[in-house]
Amino acid sequence: MHSATLAINETLEARRAAGQKVLHLGFGEAGLPVPxxxxxxxxxxxxxxxxxxxxxxxxxxxxxxxxxxxxxxxxxxxxxxxxxxxxxxxxxxxxxxxxxxxxxxxxxxxxxxxxxxxxxxxxxxxxxxxxxxxxxxxxxxxxxxxxxxxxxxxxxxxxxxxxxxxxxxxxxxxxxxxxxxxxxxxxxxxxxxxxxxxxxxxxxxxxxxxxxxxxxxxxxxxxxxxxxxxxxxxxxxxxxxxxxxxxxxxxxxxxxxxxxxxxxxxxxxxxxxxDPPELMRHVDRSRRLHAAVAQAAHAEFVAAGAVCRRPEAGFYLYPDFAPLRPVLAGQGIDGGAALAEALLERHGVGVLAGEAFGDAEDGLRMRVATSLLYGETAAERRQALECDDPVSLPWVASSLERLRGALHGLARQG
The missing domain is CATH 3.40.640.10 (Type I PLP-dependent aspartate aminotransferase-like (Major domain))
Incomplete structure (x- = not known):
């Protein structure tokens, strides 16, 4: 069976190649330029x-x-x-x-x-x-x-x-x-x-x-x-x-x-x-970038009604939409796979359902990777890496705004 993480990446890249606008939150690639x-x-x-x-x-x-x-x-x-x-x-x-x-x-x-x-x-x-x-x-x-x-x-x-x-x-x-x-x-x-x-x-x-x-x-x-x-x-x-x-x-x-x-x-x-000093500085900057964007995305999920542990390392979140189960059930969403499909098909947001990680099929959980929000080009990603407030960069802020719209769109339907 095809690895779920590789499969979602290939699916979303194919959609991009076909001209569709997608918000790629499904793949754990660190998303930064090579020093x-x-x-x-x-x-x-x-x-x-x-x-x-x-x-x-x-x-x-x-x-x-x-x-x-x-x-x-x-x-x-x-x-x-x-x-x-x-x-x-x-x-x-x-x-x-x-x-x-x-x-x-x-x-x-x-x-x-x-x-x-x-x-x-x-x-x-x-x-x-x-x-x-x-x-x-x-x-x-x-x-x-x-x-x-x-x-x-x-x-x-x-x-x-x-x-x-x-x-x-x-x-x-x-x-x-x-x-x-x-x-x-x-x-x-x-x-x-x-x-x-x-x-x-x-x-x-x-x-x-x-x-x-x-x-x-x-x-x-x-x-x-x-x-x-x-x-x-x-x-x-x-x-x-x-x-x-x-x-x-x-x-x-x-x-x-x-x-x-x-x-x-x-x-x-x-x-x-x-551990040459310039690479240690590079890792320090990347750590700061990962933390800032993951924490901003975490705030969006919590604001939409999900329960989610605060990010402490890397660039992942694992939100649980159980508090929204009645609203989601009214849309025919009864598990993680259906939730991930709804986000992708209705809002162009790609995530991985929790069941890919061994979680219960009826759980409303997903893994979200925030590391591909840093920019579409090497120049944008490098600027995000060097910026003291990367969440304020227009392309990062735009992605977070799109995520906010998708999440609140799900929460309001029913």
């Missing part, structure tokens, strides 16, 4: 057309080790594996690790799909009310017991901190509690930290702080550096014999699927992962 220094590194590495080591070049692994270490997870180069994006690494981990997969619900669309491809069952556990990305600790152990009683073999717990789809950061006590449960049940934690550099205020808690010997971290440059199309991902395995054994298994999978990260992209990784 000049990064583009120059790629251009300079264009002649590197040889295969390299499966794990990545020594220089790239050294840079990644320093990058992880500066973020509080002391790391050696021998713990790092590169790949063309973090998504292949996640799949390789599901192939290499034993047991079924425990997921917070809702969670990113590809986790369950990859588990199915790997012939593993998924065990969904609702997220806490405060934030997403981790299962509710109060429900996790009971869910594990129930799943085991029906023949499941829980073996892997996936955490997304910060979270996609809710745009929130898990509370430190929740991460600590679920890691303690994972240790008790002998689970391996896969910590997807792709948004860790985009926390709007402060830093995200890390599973490696609580279960260092059984936590594998995946991340990459697609979100913090807006290099999604360049496909640069990396994983960090734990210190020690178990981590070395897992890395060996991952290399076995990688060598048969992607061989190695493209050599020019490894040159980019070497540059970016050293």
């Amino acid at each position: 000049d220094s990064v583009a120059a590194v790629l251009a300079g590495a264009a002649g590197r057309n040889s295969y390299g080591p499966v794990v990545g070049s020594p220089a790239a692994r050294e840079a990644a080790a320093g990058w992880f270490s500066r973020r509080g997870a002391k790391t050696g180069p021998e713990q790092v594996l590169f790949a063309p994006g973090s998504k292949p690494l996640l799949f390789a981990l599901l192939l290499a690790l034993p047991g079924d997969v425990v997921l917070p619900c809702p969670s990113w669309v590809s986790y369950a799909a990859q588990a199915s491809l790997a012939a593993k069952r998924t065990i969904d556990v609702p997220i806490p009310a405060e934030s997403g990305g981790v299962p509710d600790p109060r429900l996790l152990e009971q869910a594990l017991g129930d799943a085991q009683a029906t023949g499941a073999r829980p073996g892997i717990l996936v955490l997304t901190v910060p979270d996609n789809p809710t745009g929130t950061v898990a509370r430190v006590e929740h991460v600590r509690e679920v890691c303690a449960i994972a240790e008790k049940w002998g689970l391996v934690v896969i910590a997807d930290e792709i948004y860790a550099d985009l926390v709007h205020d402060g830093r995200a808690p890390r599973a490696t702080d609580f279960l260092p010997e059984r936590t594998v971290v995946t991340t990459g440059l697609s979100k913090s550096m807006a290099l999604g199309g360049w496909r640069i991902g990396m994983a960090r395995v734990p210190h020690g014999a178990w981590g070395r054994s897992l890395l060996n298994d991952l290399v076995g999978v990688a060598s048969e699927i992607w061989s190695s990260l493209a050599a020019p992209m490894q040159a980019v990784a070497c540059h970016v992962l050293q």
Whole structure:
């Protein structure tokens, strides 16, 4: 089945190509221009057309080790594996690790799909009310017991901190509690930290702080550096014999699927992962931009009557239109898919229904990505990145006004 996020992006781009005006809130692309220094590194590495080591070049692994270490997870180069994006690494981990997969619900669309491809069952556990990305600790152990009683073999717990789809950061006590449960049940934690550099205020808690010997971290440059199309991902395995054994298994999978990260992209990784000051400033500006626009969009959803957690990282919202259920039912809207269809067909607003993330079909929830509101051209996006008040820019303000009209149009009909 086609990934829901990729499918909505292709659908909306096709509508644009056909001359339709759409408000693209369905795809988690960071929506920012490539910094000049990064583009120059790629251009300079264009002649590197040889295969390299499966794990990545020594220089790239050294840079990644320093990058992880500066973020509080002391790391050696021998713990790092590169790949063309973090998504292949996640799949390789599901192939290499034993047991079924425990997921917070809702969670990113590809986790369950990859588990199915790997012939593993998924065990969904609702997220806490405060934030997403981790299962509710109060429900996790009971869910594990129930799943085991029906023949499941829980073996892997996936955490997304910060979270996609809710745009929130898990509370430190929740991460600590679920890691303690994972240790008790002998689970391996896969910590997807792709948004860790985009926390709007402060830093995200890390599973490696609580279960260092059984936590594998995946991340990459697609979100913090807006290099999604360049496909640069990396994983960090734990210190020690178990981590070395897992890395060996991952290399076995990688060598048969992607061989190695493209050599020019490894040159980019070497540059970016050293945290040069101009790129740190770039990430700081992008973090500020993501926060400002996501918070402005959040205000529009709340004003229209939806319930929505405040955005805390990245560029996502996860509004719930349950308070408007009677009004929406009068329009034949009885679930997330119908709500998303109504927004697209009536108002040209593209979002993803919550059921794509494992949510209930009758839930009136959706994931909203605000990162493609920064401009239609590279010049507009660069101006948004450099602006102290990006919400006041005419093209951003116009998009938010269109969103406001669509939301209030739904709320008024019936």
